[in-house]
Each structure stands twice: as C-alpha cells, then as structure tokens.
Amino acid sequence: MNVTCSYIYLILWYDFASPPLQIYIFTPTELVPDLLPRTRRLFLLLNPCGGRGNAFQQCHSHILPMITEADISYNLIQTERQNHARELVQGINLEEWDGIIVISGDGLLYEVINGLMERPDWEDAIKMPVGILPCGSGNALAGAINYNAGFEQAMGSELLLNCILLLCRGTVMPMDLVSVTTCSGTRCFSFLSVAWGFISDVDIESEKYRHMGSARFTVGTMVRVASLRTYKGRLSYLPVLDGHRPILNGPKDDLIPPLGQPVPKTWVTLEEDFVLVLAIYQSHLGADLFTAPFSSINDGLIHLFFVKAGISRASLVRLFLAMEKGNHIEMECPYVVHVPARAFRLEPLTQKGILTVDGEQVEYGPIQAQMHNLFLYSGSNEIIYARSKRRIIFF
Numbered sequence: 001m002n003v004t005c006s007y008i009y010l011i012l013w014y015d016f017a018s019p020p021l022q023i024y025i026f027t028p029t030e031l032v033p034d035l036l037p038r039t040r041r042l043f044l045l046l047n048p049c050g051g052r053g054n055a056f057q058q059c060h061s062h063i064l065p066m067i068t069e070a071d072i073s074y075n076l077i078q079t080e081r082q083n084h085a086r087e088l089v090q091g092i093n094l095e096e097w098d099g100i101i102v103i104s105g106d107g108l109l110y111e112v113i114n115g116l117m118e119r120p121d122w123e124d125a126i127k128m129p130v131g132i133l134p135c136g137s138g139n140a141l142a143g144a145i146n147y148n149a150g151f152e153q154a155m156g157s158e159l160l161l162n163c164i165l166l167l168c169r170g171t172v173m174p175m176d177l178v179s180v181t182t183c184s185g186t187r188c189f190s191f192l193s194v195a196w197g198f199i200s201d202v203d204i205e206s207e208k209y210r211h212m213g214s215a216r217f218t219v220g221t222m223v224r225v226a227s228l229r230t231y232k233g234r235l236s237y238l239p240v241l242d243g244h245r246p247i248l249n250g251p252k253d254d255l256i257p258p259l260g261q262p263v264p265k266t267w268v269t270l271e272e273d274f275v276l277v278l279a280i281y282q283s284h285l286g287a288d289l290f291t292a293p294f295s296s297i298n299d300g301l302i303h304l305f306f307v308k309a310g311i312s313r314a315s316l317v318r319l320f321l322a323m324e325k326g327n328h329i330e331m332e333c334p335y336v337v338h339v340p341a342r343a344f345r346l347e348p349l350t351q352k353g354i355l356t357v358d359g360e361q362v363e364y365g366p367i368q369a370q371m372h373n374l375f376l377y378s379g380s381n382e383i384i385y386a387r388s389k390r391r392i393i394f395f
C-alpha cells in the first residue's frame with residue numbers, strides 16, 4: 001500500500017496537555033516529522049545534599065529509566081553549592097527547554113523560581129514550566145501535587161514514583177505565586193509558605209538532624225514542644241471579602257503599601273502572643289502534613305493560620321498529629337485560627353526569632369506578602385507552565 005498518496009492518514013497519539021485521547025486526522029500527501037509531537041526536553045537539576053542525600057541513587061534507579069521510557073530527553077546537572085541552581089537558570093536559553101525539573105526538596109525549586117524572576121526577561125522566563133521530583137526532607141509541594149492528582153497521601157519512594165508518572169504524563173496546570181518583602185526591602189517569590197514561631201523554629205533547628213530525612217521534623221517538634229516559646233507580634237491582613245480575585249497587573253505589589261507605611265484601613269490588625277504564624281498557599285506543609293485541606297494549587301488565597309499563646313503542649317502535639325490526615329480543622333481548638341487572605345504583614349515584636357519563606361531562613365523583622373494570581377507557578381504535578389498571564393503545571 002502506498003501510504004504517501006491517496007489515503008487519509010489517521011494518526012493517533014496521546015496529547016498530554018489535553019486529556020483524555022485526542023485524534024488527529026491528517027490528509028496530507030506526506031508524513032513529515034514536524035507533524036509529530038516533538039520529544040520533550042527537560043533541564044534536570046539534582047541536589048545531592050537534599051533530604052538524606054540519596055537523590056543521585058533515586059535518579060539512576062527510578063527517574064532516568066522512567067523518563068527515558070516516556071521518550072523525554074534531558075540534561076542532568078548536579079548542583080555544587082547553595083544558589084548554584086539559581087545562577088544556572090539565569091543563564092539558560094529558554095528556547096532550548098520545555099521545563100525545569102528539580103530532583104530535590106522544595107529549597108531547590110525556591111532557587112529556580114527566584115532565579116527565573118531575577119532574569120531581565122523574567123516575563124518570558126516565568127512561562128517556563130517547572131516541576132519537582134521529591135528527594136528532600138519535607139517535600140511539601142510534591143505532597144500537594146500528589147494530593148491534587150488524586151493519589152493517596154504518600155511519602156518516600158511511593159511519592160517519588162507518583163510524581164515521576166505525573167511528569168511523564170506531562171499535563172500542566174496553574175499554581176499560585178506570592179511575593180514576599182522582608183525588612184531590608186528585599187523581595188522574593190514564594191510558592192509554599194511564610195512561617196514564624198514554632199514551625200520555622202522546628203524547620204531550621206532540625207537541620208542538625210538532616211541525616212534522619214523527614215523524621216528530623218518529628219524530633220525537632222518534640223524538642224520544641226519541650227521548650228515551648230511564645231512570640232509577641234502584630235499581624236495585619238487583607239481578608240477575602242468576596243469570592244473574586246483582585247485584578248492584578250503583573251508582579252507589582254499593588255495590594256500592600258511599603259513596609260513602614262501603615263496598612264490600609266480595610267485590613268484587619270491584631271496584636272497577640274503567638275506560638276506560631278503560618279501563611280500557606282498549598283495544601284501540604286510537608287508530604288505528611290496536610291495543613292490546608294481546603295486549599296488548591298491555584299485558589300489565589302493565602303491561608304493564614306495562627307496558634308495563640310495559652311495552648312497546652314498536649315493540644316499542640318494533638319494538633320500536629322491530626323494534621324497528618326488533615327483532621328486538625330475539626331478539632332475546633334479555640335487557640336487555632338484560620339483566615340483566608342490576599343495579603344498580610346507580620347511585625348514581630350519579640351526581638352529574636354526565626355522567619356522562613358518556603359522553608360528557607362530569611363532576615364528577621366517585619367515581613368509582608370501578597371498573592372499574584374497572574375503568575376501562577378503551578379506546582380500541581382510536575383511542571384509549572386505560565387501561559388500568557390497564568391502559570392501552568394504539567395501533570
């Protein structure tokens with residue numbers, strides 16, 4: 001049969017971006033390679049020091065065989081130091097890649113997103129899909145992606161396998177991105193959380209137990225519960241009054257006045273003794289911490305949680321245990337408050353403390369943040385992609 005002339009060619013392939021199955025019917029006289037979907041090219045960044053330091057082994061035993069099978073081509077670079085990934089993404093040619101994937105914890109993705117935003121062509125750079133294959137300690141974004149994709153909550157290799165499958169499948173979806181300004185005026189971009197008090201203390205103080213993997217947080221929690229501290233601070237936020245998202249014009253912070261100027265009168269301000277303040281925009285704070293069950297990857301909301309002083313140690317432990325399955329919301333503990341917001345400002349009034357953005361320690365002092373729903377760096381499954389004004393992820 002001469003297929004190059006008088007027959008209609010029926011070519012079936014799976015279009016990963018528009019499930020389920022798409023049928024493409026061609027009536028050409030010739031099959032040309034341009035008509036077939038191009039092999040995806042991914043820029044893989046591996047942190048050999050993330051989590052228990054086994055990313056390299058996971059890469060060779062699971063990741064590379066599966067993505068090769070999925071006909072994805074890649075360049076794999078092992079990061080050599082902190083901020084290496086940030087520098088690398090500032091220099092890449094965007095045209096050459098279909099996505100940047102970190103094989104690490106959330107910290108490396110934080111570097112990648114901020115590296116992209118620091119480029120002079122950030123408006124194009126941020127359209128680059130990004131993704132995460134969890135090989136860190138907390139793996140919060142991977143936990144959120146896994147949940148969003150409908151998988152059972154998973155940890156370790158199971159979570160990694162789910163995420164590799166989603167990457168191979170290749171769907172993209174939008175994700176929220178928040179700009180955070182610290183006391184020196186430095187601005188960074190955050191996809192996960194801002195934390196102060198108990199959570200950031202555990203995160204940073206448990207670095208010394210890094211060899212334990214995610215168990216480091218359990219040990220850190222116990223240590224911190226034993227010497228429970230409270231922090232005085234002022235928390236102001238712009239509440240969500242209607243169901244609509246504000247119309248924002250790019251990454252200019254148009255909801256928050258500069259630090260040092262008072263917040264608008266429409267904001268709510270409270271001064272308290274806090275055990276913790278957490279602003280989270282994903283469902284998970286760690287792969288096994290289902291902190292904001294009502295949150296979705298692109299709901300445009302900052303979920304503000306705070307725990308007030310007065311909570312007993314036992315209640316705090318119960319809170320974190322229930323959080324594993326997301327049942328802490330039903331506890332209705334009077335010391336625990338949740339408010340959805342568009343923007344917030346946190347002014348610590350206690351002299352010493354730890355503040356983190358996406359689990360990374362930042363300078364201590366007043367900090368504020370706002371949601372940018374025009375640049376949604378999707379995290380959902382694997383790859384985040386910004387299409388025009390929205391950021392989308394590959395599943």
Ligand SMILES: Nc1ncnc2c1ncn2[C@@H]1O[C@H](COP(=O)(O)OP(=O)(O)OP(=O)(O)O)[C@@H](O)[C@H]1O
Pocket residue numbers: 047048049050051052079080081082083084104105106107108111135136137138139140359360
């Ligand atoms: N070669 C390297 N040596 C030392 N540190 C590195 C290297 N490459 C990257 N890093 C740094 O390691 C830090 C932690 O990385 P990562 O987030 O991947 O792991 P994690 O902290 O164990 O996981 P998670 O953030 O999910 O808790 C990042 O801040 C990153 O800058």
